[in-house]
Amino acid sequence: MAVLRAAVCAALAWPAVGVQGGECGVGAKACSAVLSHEDASLSFLQRTRAQIGSAASRTKAAAGAVSGLMTGLQASGHEANLETLFAKFDTFSAVSGGSWTTSLLMYSASFQEMVEASAQSPDQAGTMFNDDFIHPVLNAQEDTSVAGTASGLLSCLWKVFVPMSLGQIGSQTDPDPALLLAELHRQQQLPSSTMSPWALQMLGELLILIQSGQVSWLGLVQQMLSRGGGIDVAHPLGTKAANSWAHGKLSIQGATAVGPAGYDIFSEEQFQDNVTKVQLYLTSKDSITYSAAPSSTEVHEKLPVMFSIIIGAGESAKSPLPFCSSTDCNGFMLKYEANGVAVVGAPTLTFKDIFGPAFEESAGMVPISSAIAASSAFKGWDGVISAIGAQQGCASLGAWTTGAKDGQSFVEAKSIRNHFFEESVAQEGGVQSMALKAATAGLNPLIDGGYVDVTGIANAVAAGASSVVAFISCATGPDLNTLALFKGTPYPGSRIFNEPVEEVAKQWDSFTAIPARAGSQFFQKIVYGTISAVTAANKHFGIEAGRSITLDLISIETANITFGLKLEGYSYNSFYQYGDLEGEIVQTLAESPEATQALLQTFFF
Numbered sequence: 001m002a003v004l005r006a007a008v009c010a011a012l013a014w015p016a017v018g019v020q021g022g023e024c025g026v027g028a029k030a031c032s033a034v035l036s037h038e039d040a041s042l043s044f045l046q047r048t049r050a051q052i053g054s055a056a057s058r059t060k061a062a063a064g065a066v067s068g069l070m071t072g073l074q075a076s077g078h079e080a081n082l083e084t085l086f087a088k089f090d091t092f093s094a095v096s097g098g099s100w101t102t103s104l105l106m107y108s109a110s111f112q113e114m115v116e117a118s119a120q121s122p123d124q125a126g127t128m129f130n131d132d133f134i135h136p137v138l139n140a141q142e143d144t145s146v147a148g149t150a151s152g153l154l155s156c157l158w159k160v161f162v163p164m165s166l167g168q169i170g171s172q173t174d175p176d177p178a179l180l181l182a183e184l185h186r187q188q189q190l191p192s193s194t195m196s197p198w199a200l201q202m203l204g205e206l207l208i209l210i211q212s213g214q215v216s217w218l219g220l221v222q223q224m225l226s227r228g229g230g231i232d233v234a235h236p237l238g239t240k241a242a243n244s245w246a247h248g249k250l251s252i253q254g255a256t257a258v259g260p261a262g263y264d265i266f267s268e269e270q271f272q273d274n275v276t277k278v279q280l281y282l283t284s285k286d287s288i289t290y291s292a293a294p295s296s297t298e299v300h301e302k303l304p305v306m307f308s309i310i311i312g313a314g315e316s317a318k319s320p321l322p323f324c325s326s327t328d329c330n331g332f333m334l335k336y337e338a339n340g341v342a343v344v345g346a347p348t349l350t351f352k353d354i355f356g357p358a359f360e361e362s363a364g365m366v367p368i369s370s371a372i373a374a375s376s377a378f379k380g381w382d383g384v385i386s387a388i389g390a391q392q393g394c395a396s397l398g399a400w401t402t403g404a405k406d407g408q409s410f411v412e413a414k415s416i417r418n419h420f421f422e423e424s425v426a427q428e429g430g431v432q433s434m435a436l437k438a439a440t441a442g443l444n445p446l447i448d449g450g451y452v453d454v455t456g457i458a459n460a461v462a463a464g465a466s467s468v469v470a471f472i473s474c475a476t477g478p479d480l481n482t483l484a485l486f487k488g489t490p491y492p493g494s495r496i497f498n499e500p501v502e503e504v505a506k507q508w509d510s511f512t513a514i515p516a517r518a519g520s521q522f523f524q525k526i527v528y529g530t531i532s533a534v535t536a537a538n539k540h541f542g543i544e545a546g547r548s549i550t551l552d553l554i555s556i557e558t559a560n561i562t563f564g565l566k567l568e569g570y571s572y573n574s575f576y577q578y579g580d581l582e583g584e585i586v587q588t589l590a591e592s593p594e595a596t597q598a599l600l601q602t603f604f605f
Helices: 031-036 055-075 097-107 109-120 122-138 146-165 179-188 197-210 217-229 351-361 368-375 380-386 409-420 423-428 430-441 457-462 501-508 577-590 593-603
Strands: 005-008 016-019 041-045 091-095 250-258 278-282 287-293 302-310 333-338 399-401 444-448 467-474 512-515 523-534 548-558
Touching: 055 097, 055 109, 055 122, 055 467, 055 548, 055 577, 055 593, 091 097, 091 457, 097 109, 097 217, 097 250, 097 368, 109 122, 109 217, 109 577, 122 197, 122 217, 122 577, 146 197, 197 217, 217 368, 217 399, 250 368, 250 380, 278 430, 287 430, 302 351, 302 368, 302 457, 333 430, 368 399, 368 409, 368 444, 380 444, 399 409, 409 430, 457 467, 501 523, 512 577, 512 593, 523 577, 523 593, 548 593, 577 593
Parallel strands: 005 041, 005 467, 041 467, 091 250, 467 548
Antiparallel strands: 005 016, 016 041, 016 091, 250 302, 250 444, 278 287, 287 333, 399 444, 512 523, 523 548
């Protein structure tokens, strides 16, 4: 019987997971190979539950860990490349910022080259990360223009002005075209004349985004992958142009579907911010909403979903796994309303009806950047609660989708939402016409997968892994995100293991430590060890009870660096300091060859 081995890496805030083999037809190897080889799952956890931070901070820690481990490969006479490091891993299941990491490793030739080169030259690792990734992402002097800024700003303002001019701004919030800039100043707490490097970098990113006429999470991810990794916005998940080392591996990107009404079983605050309807369009006169009426009495706000594809399988490839792990997707009937009344002529749709054609039948054609944006939309739930995206078309925090097939889901959703805020549509068709279009298409937002699976471990176990190697980044001590998976967690939807959380925390305290090299500013140490667990039944992820799971945990502990925002009490003040952290991690592992090789031998070979 094959042993399913999984590895999970949590770097500062955003998760990802990878799995080797799995059942025949899921992993890359033939059934006979599965029977004779260990199966494995790799998960990059890079996020905290309370604060889902910037992808750059998650990506740098994960990239640093990968490069650092490859120095151990080189010291032991192996080839220091991704193919060797991940030879036992046939599946990568990413969540939130981990999806940034895995997509860059799998689809970006330049990012792979940078990570592997960092292992060859550890003393240059931080510089290479900043030069090859951070700088291209933040460089507002490239692909921007005065004309583009003016045009984009006018377009963005128009999408706010039209609802205002028609008396259509809703009552829940007051959309401000300078919303993100205001938040920037609030966080920075400095006058614009004395902005810090971090604040100037944020302004530069806003300048880049405004070129498109909208400041959206989707746009940010598209720009990041394109600028930092050369991944075009149209490149599909099934592309044969993926990095050769990743071909044949199963890629999973976790996300969250919003299905009100009900309580949030993935949060400790189950009776707060309960949303009964998702606002798609909200003005002082009109509204378009949807709710998900279940076939049973049990209702929940959030549902785990996942994009899955065999890397390099081609654009015609279907998803090897269901988009929804839970059968709840089949039972939730979406009810679209205009001004509180059911939309006349709207089809009866379930989430399965929407997600099946878009993300299962057409999995190979879904744009990489769109899937990653959905997986990592860390402010998406705030957007649902505030209905900010329903009141104007300038800023959007979630990743909007429809049931359109052939990779057109995100494109169609953007088109429908843009029409919401065009004066001609508002005058000609009215709210009923707009509502019917939204209902027929199945317009709905996807948000960060970490809202339901912060670590990424649940997706790995659901995919069949029985041994999990987890890279986790936290401040110090046992990681709360990992502990949330065990008995006694305050997050009932997250529990997948039977062991008491107190026992797991005690075991964590006895892990082996690799201290940071002298002079490190942000990196503190790596601690690692093993925890044996037995699964508890969890229908939301499709996990059955009674399976034995081995958790091999690698925790990267840091200090004085945040998840992306400049916060009081932290010395972090620039995105380029992520390169400093990466360099500290790589150099520490390079200067500790015996410890690094022992870690590799235990968890990777």
